[in-house]
Amino acid sequence: MAQKPSIPKGTRDFSPQEVVQRNYIFDIIRTSFKTYGFQPIETPSFENSDTLMGKYGEEGDRLIFKILNSGDYLNPNKRAISDEEYSERNSKKLTKYISEKALRYDLTVPFARYVVQHQNEITFPFKRYQIQPVWRADRPQKGRFREFYQCDADVVGSNSLWQEVELVQLYDEVFDTLNLKGVTIKLNNRKILSGIAEVIGAEDKLIDFTVALDKLDKIGEEGVITEMISKGISEDAIHKLQPLFKVAGNASEKLTLLKSLLASSEIGLKGISELEFITNTIEELSLKSANLEIDVTLARGLNYYTGAIFEVTPPEGVKMGSIGGGGRYDDLTGIFGLKNMSGVGISFGLDRIYLVLEELNLFPKTVISNTKVLFINFGESESLYAMKAVSKLRNAGISSELYPDAAKMGKQMGYADKRNIPFVILAGDKEIENQSFTLKNMKSGDQKSVDFNELQEILQS
Structure with missing residues (x-):
């Protein structure tokens, strides 16, 4: 036992x-x-x-x-x-x-x-x-x-x-x-x-x-x-x-x-x-x-x-x-x-x-242990596209992750939700073709298409 x-x-x-x-x-x-x-x-x-x-x-x-x-x-x-x-x-x-x-x-x-x-x-x-x-x-x-x-x-x-x-x-x-x-x-x-x-x-x-x-x-x-x-x-x-x-x-x-x-x-x-x-x-x-x-x-x-x-x-x-x-x-x-x-x-x-x-609830709200953005894993080619963006964001001091497995969307979203990760990126064939990213705000549910510069600006704000 x-x-x-x-x-x-x-x-x-x-x-x-x-x-x-x-x-x-x-x-x-x-x-x-x-x-x-x-x-x-x-x-x-x-x-x-x-x-x-x-x-x-x-x-x-x-x-x-x-x-x-x-x-x-x-x-x-x-x-x-x-x-x-x-x-x-x-x-x-x-x-x-x-x-x-x-x-x-x-x-x-x-x-x-x-x-x-x-x-x-x-x-x-x-x-x-x-x-x-x-x-x-x-x-x-x-x-x-x-x-x-x-x-x-x-x-x-x-x-x-x-x-x-x-x-x-x-x-x-x-x-x-x-x-x-x-x-x-x-x-x-x-x-x-x-x-x-x-x-x-x-x-x-x-x-x-x-x-x-x-x-x-x-x-x-x-x-x-x-x-x-x-x-x-x-x-x-x-x-x-x-x-x-x-x-x-x-x-x-x-x-x-x-x-x-x-x-x-x-x-x-x-x-x-x-x-x-x-x-x-x-x-x-x-x-x-x-x-x-x-x-x-x-x-x-x-x-x-x-x-x-x-x-x-x-x-x-x-x-x-x-x-x-x-x-x-x-x-x-x-x-x-x-x-x-x-x-x-x-x-x-x-x-x-x-x-x-x-x-006394004196820890500042900014003192959190959190990834700022999670990239959803859609497969090998999509992950490579995502990792290039992840590397650039990390170089800019933004905590970023790629979900390691091409699991069901619900599982990946649930992971982000449980980890209190505020933003999720969806990047599939369409985004790769347009050199864009679909950014989803996990708190409000809003999502929009952005290029990399706009993405970095939002995540740094």
């Missing part, structure tokens, strides 16, 4: 129309990246496991897809695992023996590896963009996939906060061009979170604190408190933290409150100063259609962020998680031996952006 075909959960097939619409988003993002001076690179789909592991925190590491080594690694005569370790059945210990490579979890860590490996060929500050798929062993749900594209722009080799300003503008530029107006660019600073942890006496629990806080919009205040308690953060510390859950007002008011809360924290005040520069500068420059908002509970769970952190949410009323995010990382390349190489970057979530544009 034939096996029923299927694909893994969290992955998707894309129809021709979907691919064209996705390419529309890619093209706008890529054009903006180029306009802002970013250069393209690509890295392998999979990396050595030790390149990826330990860079994303405990939760992130669990979501990395591992690739099994080839060969009979459990054969007692060949295996590198000791009998003692094998008998323990400890999957974490065994993994290093049976898997040495993994699918990339994001594009940032592979980029850091790239920078270190190619440091002698790179001119710093290095502005790179990268548009490639990534994989996460996550639980699939709306807007959350196991295979998805990231579109990243990063700058390494500069500590300047002007880079953060430029990345806010880049977000605004892309979403405005996509006609996705009213997105919110949320902004926080990891130094502020470190300052908060310091003030509430939870410095040793910074990672647990930020991972829990990052879930506020998903599990609510009570859920965050429960998780923090489970991680050993004291109730007294959480009590000091609670005013932050309800911070309101504009950027200036939020920063004023933070200054009073973090008056005793040097690192916290440094983070506030950095936020002030970014928000004040953006206010001077102004944005096209995005909103910039300080969110003091924004944490972004990745361990490598050290300064500004960004997250972009869709316009009000759209039920979707973040459609972009990023931040400053002061020493990500240090894990690969290149110290004091600060970087900052942002990412666009292509798949979620697609779903938002689809929900």
Whole structure:
């Protein structure tokens, strides 16, 4: 019995129309990246496991897809695992023996590896963009996939906060061009979170604190408190933290409150100063259609962020998680031996952006995957006449096809109708004799005889 075909959960097939619409988003993002001076690179789909592991925190590491080594690694005569370790059945210990490579979890860590490996060929500050798929062993749900594209722009080799300003503008530029107006660019600073942890006496629990806080919009205040308690953060510390859950007002008011809360924290005040520069500068420059908002509970769970952190949410009323995010990382390349190489970057979530544009019906009508005209196949000599015209139309940039078989007229017309091809050409003995074409408009049903020049003019209009 034939096996029923299927694909893994969290992955998707894309129809021709979907691919064209996705390419529309890619093209706008890529054009903006180029306009802002970013250069393209690509890295392998999979990396050595030790390149990826330990860079994303405990939760992130669990979501990395591992690739099994080839060969009979459990054969007692060949295996590198000791009998003692094998008998323990400890999957974490065994993994290093049976898997040495993994699918990339994001594009940032592979980029850091790239920078270190190619440091002698790179001119710093290095502005790179990268548009490639990534994989996460996550639980699939709306807007959350196991295979998805990231579109990243990063700058390494500069500590300047002007880079953060430029990345806010880049977000605004892309979403405005996509006609996705009213997105919110949320902004926080990891130094502020470190300052908060310091003030509430939870410095040793910074990672647990930020991972829990990052879930506020998903599990609510009570859920965050429960998780923090489970991680050993004291109730007294959480009590000091609670005013932050309800911070309101504009950027200036939020920063004023933070200054009073973090008056005793040097690192916290440094983070506030950095936020002030970014928000004040953006206010001077102004944005096209995005909103910039300080969110003091924004944490972004990745361990490598050290300064500004960004997250972009869709316009009000759209039920979707973040459609972009990023931040400053002061020493990500240090894990690969290149110290004091600060970087900052942002990412666009292509798949979620697609779903938002689809929900709001924002794809332009012109973004279609379609042949403009189909030539009906009446036989060998007629097809040769048609193909000469098809070649000329293609040279003029007009998408054209000849139906491959001399099938019944109804079948060929039905094909054009199902493919939403707007025009059909009928060219038989009479047309060949007159060097003309009978052009049929599939929508109106009208048809008329035209010469090639008139045909090309109509199809280009």
